[in-house]
Amino acid sequence: MTLRHLTAVALLVSALAACTSNSPSGDAKGDERTIAVTSTDDGCEVSTAEVPEGALTFKVKNAGTKVTEFYLLGEDGLRIVGEVENIGPDLARDLVVNVPAGSYTTACKPGMVGEGIRADFTVATSKGSTVAAGDQATVAQAEKNYAAYVKDQSDQLLTKTTTFVDLYEAGKDDEARELYAQARVHWERIETVAESFGDLDPKMDAREADLEPGQKWTGWHRIEKDLWPQEAKDYTPLTDAERTTFGDDLLKNTKTLDSRIQKMSFTVDQIANGSRGLLEEVATGKVTGEEEAWSHTDLWDFQANVDGAKVGYDGVRPILMDNGNSALARQLDSRFAELQDLLDEHKKGDGFVSYTDLSKDEVKELSDAVNALSEPLSKLTAAVV
Amino acid sequence: MLANYLIGLREGLEAALVVSILVAYLVKSDRRHLLSRIWLGVAAAVLVSLGFGALLTFGPRGLTFEAQELIGGGLSIVAVGFVTWMVFWMARTARGLGGELRGRIDAASEGSAWGLVLVAVLAVGREGLETALFLWATSRATSSDGGSTWTPLLGAVLGLATAVVLGWLIYRGAISINLSTFFTWTGAFLVVVAAGVLAYGIHDLQEARFLPGLHDLAFDVSHIVDPNTWYAALLKGIFNFTPQTTVLQAIAWVAYVVPVLTLFLVGARRRIRPAAPASPSLATTTPSKDAR
Numbered sequence: 001m002t003l004r005h006l007t008a009v010a011l012l013v014s015a016l017a018a019c020t021s022n023s024p025s026g027d028a029k030g031d032e033r034t035i036a037v038t039s040t041d042d043g044c045e046v047s048t049a050e051v052p053e054g055a056l057t058f059k060v061k062n063a064g065t066k067v068t069e070f071y072l073l074g075e076d077g078l079r080i081v082g083e084v085e086n087i088g089p090d091l092a093r094d095l096v097v098n099v100p101a102g103s104y105t106t107a108c109k110p111g112m113v114g115e116g117i118r119a120d121f122t123v124a125t126s127k128g129s130t131v132a133a134g135d136q137a138t139v140a141q142a143e144k145n146y147a148a149y150v151k152d153q154s155d156q157l158l159t160k161t162t163t164f165v166d167l168y169e170a171g172k173d174d175e176a177r178e179l180y181a182q183a184r185v186h187w188e189r190i191e192t193v194a195e196s197f198g199d200l201d202p203k204m205d206a207r208e209a210d211l212e213p214g215q216k217w218t219g220w221h222r223i224e225k226d227l228w229p230q231e232a233k234d235y236t237p238l239t240d241a242e243r244t245t246f247g248d249d250l251l252k253n254t255k256t257l258d259s260r261i262q263k264m265s266f267t268v269d270q271i272a273n274g275s276r277g278l279l280e281e282v283a284t285g286k287v288t289g290e291e292e293a294w295s296h297t298d299l300w301d302f303q304a305n306v307d308g309a310k311v312g313y314d315g316v317r318p319i320l321m322d323n324g325n326s327a328l329a330r331q332l333d334s335r336f337a338e339l340q341d342l343l344d345e346h347k348k349g350d351g352f353v354s355y356t357d358l359s360k361d362e363v364k365e366l367s368d369a370v371n372a373l374s375e376p377l378s379k380l381t382a383a384v385v
Numbered sequence: 386m387l388a389n390y391l392i393g394l395r396e397g398l399e400a401a402l403v404v405s406i407l408v409a410y411l412v413k414s415d416r417r418h419l420l421s422r423i424w425l426g427v428a429a430a431v432l433v434s435l436g437f438g439a440l441l442t443f444g445p446r447g448l449t450f451e452a453q454e455l456i457g458g459g460l461s462i463v464a465v466g467f468v469t470w471m472v473f474w475m476a477r478t479a480r481g482l483g484g485e486l487r488g489r490i491d492a493a494s495e496g497s498a499w500g501l502v503l504v505a506v507l508a509v510g511r512e513g514l515e516t517a518l519f520l521w522a523t524s525r526a527t528s529s530d531g532g533s534t535w536t537p538l539l540g541a542v543l544g545l546a547t548a549v550v551l552g553w554l555i556y557r558g559a560i561s562i563n564l565s566t567f568f569t570w571t572g573a574f575l576v577v578v579a580a581g582v583l584a585y586g587i588h589d590l591q592e593a594r595f596l597p598g599l600h601d602l603a604f605d606v607s608h609i610v611d612p613n614t615w616y617a618a619l620l621k622g623i624f625n626f627t628p629q630t631t632v633l634q635a636i637a638w639v640a641y642v643v644p645v646l647t648l649f650l651v652g653a654r655r656r657i658r659p660a661a662p663a664s665p666s667l668a669t670t671t672p673s674k675d676a677r
Contacts, residue, residue: 066613067388078600080592082450086396086519088389090537093522097450112612113628 033057037108039087040064044108044117053123058095058106062087066111070095075103077118077263085112101125105265115263138322139268142315146271147264149311150190154261157186161254165247168223171240177227181297181351184220188304189311192277193264194257204253207290218249221293228294268316272381275312278305279374287367289355299352302366303343309377310336319384328376328383335373342369389523389537391618393544396516398622399578401552403468403508406571407501409559410475413567419498426502430509438517442525454593456514461586464507468579469645471504472572476652511582516545548622569653576649580642581625584634591631603635 034057036047041064060070067088072081072095081104082097101123107116160183167176187194187205195201204219211217223246229235238246266274285291286302313332320329342365346353358366404427411419441448448456474497523537559567591599607628610617620626627634 065388067392079594080450080599083592086392086515088392088519088523088537088540089386090534091389091519091522091526093518095450096448113607 031057034059037061037070037106038063039068039070039108039110039117041066041110042117044106044119046106046119046121049120050122050124053099053101053125055096055098056123058082058084058097059092060084060087060095060108061092062089062110064110065089069109069112069116071107071109071116072097072099072121073105073107073118075105077105077265099123118263118265120265138318142268142271142319143266146266146312146315149315150193150264150266151262153186153190153308154258157183157190158254158258160186161251165251168227169240169244169247171243173227177295180224180227180295181292181300184297185300185304185307187220188281188301189308190261191281191305191308192274193261197257197260200253200257204250204257207293209290209293218246219253220250222246223250224292225294228296231294268319269381269385271312272316272384275309275316275380276374276377278309278312279370279377281305283367283370283374287363287370289358289363292355296354296356297352298355299343299346303352306336306339306343313377313380316380316384320380323383325383328379331376332373332380335369335376339366339369339373342366386536386540388613389540390544390547391613391615392519393516393541394547394615395544395618395622396512396519397545397548398551398619399582399625400509400512401548402555402578402623403575404505405552405556406559406575407471407505409556410568410571411501413560413564414478419501422498422502423505426506427509430506430513434510434513434517435520437514438521441514442518442521451593451595453514454589455595457511458586458589458593458595460507460511461582461589464504464511465579465583465586465641467500467504467507468575468582471501472575472579472645472649473652474500475568476572476649565653569650572649572653573646576642576646577624580638580645581623583641584630584638585625585627587634587637588627588631591633596633598631598633601632603630603632605629 032048033051033054035051037058037060038045039060039062056072058070058072060068062068067086069083069085069087070093071083073079074081081099082095084093084095087093104121104123105118106121107118109116160179164176164179164183167173167179191205194205202215205221206215206217206219207221208217208225223243225232225235226238226243226246229237282302282305286298286305289296289298291301292298313336317329317332320326343352346358346362404423408420408423411417411423478497520538520541523541526537527535559571587596588599590596605628610620610626610628612618612621612628617628
């Protein structure tokens with residue numbers, strides 16, 4: 001009994017200890033650590049995107065018709081730094097948080113559902129202003145377009161994976177084989193983003209040859225082997241129940257991936273790095289035929305990696321021009337085109353020939369073209385930030 | 386208006402339910418002398434919440450986000466302990482309905498009486514601070530602070546009033562059914578309510594990053610149960626049901642409900658079966674402490 005009393009008292013005392021200073025209320029303009037936020041049903045207006053570090057006060061006003069919430073999130077968009085809930089229409093509530101310097105995300109959540117309307121928010125160490133790389137509007141546009149592309153690819157991946165898993169679990173192997181490479185195209189186009197989730201990638205895209213000791217093999221390539229067992233030694237086909245297990249697991253992870261990707265945003269340097277990363281994927285896995293060891297659909301993946309790299313590059317290309325780097329832009333344009341021409345030679349119908357149909361010389365040709373593009377592409381990040 | 390009304394309803398509902406069941410129980414089991422203490426506890430919790438909320442809203446100091454979540458989460462978990470204790474206390478004392486026996490139980494359990502008061506205090510005070518902050522925000526909107534409008538305040542107050550009326554209706558209904566039925570049902574209901582409070586507290590502590598796993602969702606039905614609807618407000622207000630529930634929340638909920646409800650129902654069944662009619666034994670008449 002008394003113990004419980006003490007608990008309550010202790011909570012209150014610790015609460016008092018956890019107080020923080022309210023900034024002087026009244027004139028919001030006078031204090032650079034006071035941020036006015038106006039949340040509407042479809043917008044989230046934050047008065048400034050950069051403030052000096054310290055105790056920040058977000059004065060959140062709900063000008064919409066739905067109940068809204070306001071969050072200050074960490075750079076990952078997951079960690080909650082502070083939140084204020086129950087902001088009914090016409091109400092204003094304050095969020096007071098002590099924030100160290102760094103990158104953050106603001107989010108209004110009108111209607112209390114979904115990811116909220118997000119924006120980047122910077123807390124600076126000193127009051128120096130950062131030098132904008134290129135034209136701010138161009139940068140913002142590039143970032144917006146790339147995020148839209150990634151989200152769209154992720155949605156398509158989910159749609160096709162759903163169909164693929166249905167076919168596979170229903171035992172319609174021919175149709176599943178047909179769809180396998182077409183579905184994976186969407187994964188490969190955004191592979192660098194997908195791989196950034198260390199918990200999902202090993203479950204979804206692990207190759208048998210790369211398994212760690214004790215790691216359970218699941219995902220795309222596990223199913224691939226089951227659909228193309230011809231070259232496997234002593235292979236026992238999966239039972240229907242096992243198919244369902246692996247299929248459902250892949251679908252579940254694809255859904256998780258999609259929901260995470262929907263709330264991502266990308267900076268220019270991330271886009272440029274991603275573009276370079278996709279080309280590295282080609283050089284290390286696709287051009288060698290290691291990625292699709294059973295189905296030999298490596299060229300589909302190859303093309304998709306190049307697609308993704310090209311979209312990333314095209315997005316930041318205007319910034320390259322703004323920064324007076326037109327020479328690099330021209331070089332990249334021509335190298336991309338050369339690689340694409342080579343790939344086109346191996347097209348067959350809607351897709352590509354099997355990797356096993358390529359001669360040693362053709363593989364070397366492709367490999368050289370990839371290297372020729374990788375070299376200038378590695379300079380891209382430095383040139384756009 | 387409606388949106389603020391639903392917030393008021395949601396925030397007030399759980400407290401109204403717990404208090405009305407508690408009051409109904411005391412009235413039914415003839416312990417009216419404890420009611421004044423219960424109301425005192427409720428009033429104290431309301432005043433402390435409002436005062437604390439005003440201090441944080443208008444005073445020179447605010448509360449850090451983590452502290453607010455820790456208070457909410459911590460009090461929730463303490464409240465679960467007390468509500469659980471109350472359920473079993475009700476079940477135990479419901480047996481002693483014969484006047485004499487009961488008098489003795491009551492005499493021996495003065496501590497329990499204060500325990501009940503604490504249940505009422507926690508039921509009201511647990512979300513009291515958040516509700517108070519919300520209410521002060523609505524009242525501030527009526528002042529000349531830009532959006533000069535009094536509809537939010539009206540909505541919020543009407544929502545709270547509706548919660549009180551619902552609580553009163555539950556009370557009216559509860560005192561008209563027979564006692565053993567009453568405490569089996571309300572007891573089971575309170576167990577589920579307490580489980581919701583526990584899950585809610587866990588979520589608060591996850592938000593404050595006191596516990597991990599805020600983003601590992603067990604399920605997400607937010608596209609089916611839109612939190613802006615009246616039924617979602619009721620579900621949240623009564624059972625603390627959130628459309629997006631984390632794995633840890635779900636585990637805590639199940640880990641609490643299964644054993645506690647089993648224990649309670651087994652005990653209830655055992656108590657109902659003998660159905661011993663209350664026979665006041667005239668042999669030992671100890672003077673009862675409580676003047677009636």
